[in-house]
Amino acid sequence: MYNFYESGAKPDNVMCCPVCECQNCHLHSVMINQGGEVMEIGGGRVENHKVENLHRGAIVKVIFTCEDGHRFSKVFQFHKGVTFTDDEILSGDINELWRD
Numbered sequence: 001m002y003n004f005y006e007s008g009a010k011p012d013n014v015m016c017c018p019v020c021e022c023q024n025c026h027l028h029s030v031m032i033n034q035g036g037e038v039m040e041i042g043g044g045r046v047e048n049h050k051v052e053n054l055h056r057g058a059i060v061k062v063i064f065t066c067e068d069g070h071r072f073s074k075v076f077q078f079h080k081g082v083t084f085t086d087d088e089i090l091s092g093d094i095n096e097l098w099r100d
Contacts, residue, residue, distance in 0.1 A: 015074075017066035018087040024067040031073075033059040055079075063090065 014023050029042025036053035039046060042063070057079030065071045071090040076083055 015064075017064075017068065017070050018072055019070040019089060020066065020068050022066040022068045022070070025064045026067070028063045028065055028071075031059075031061040031063065061088070 015025055016023050017025055029040060031041075032039045033051070033053075033055075035058075036051050038049040038051055040049070055077065057077055059078075060076045061073040062076075063071070063073045073088045073090060075086045075088050077085075
């Protein structure tokens with residue numbers, strides 16, 4: 001995978017908060033659900049959970065907080081070669097993903 005781990009995003013592609021359009025959004029955690037087996041990565045740790053499987057395919061949620069205090073996730077759901085995407089507004093505590 002050429003340059004996969006070293007490459008980053010283009011600086012002109014700025015993500016905005018879906019609530020207030022703030023451009024200063026902090027990455028908090030990542031959640032992956034594959035058939036009810038959930039892995040959460042955030043706060044310097046990895047946790048595994050078993051949940052009821054309500055969806056087909058895999059779901060990836062990348063969770064953010066904007067500097068105005070809104071919490072949201074970018075949701076990607078994969079099923080039979082199709083990727084669905086959505087923004088999900090969140091509330092409550094979220095484990096923060098380590099960053100420097």
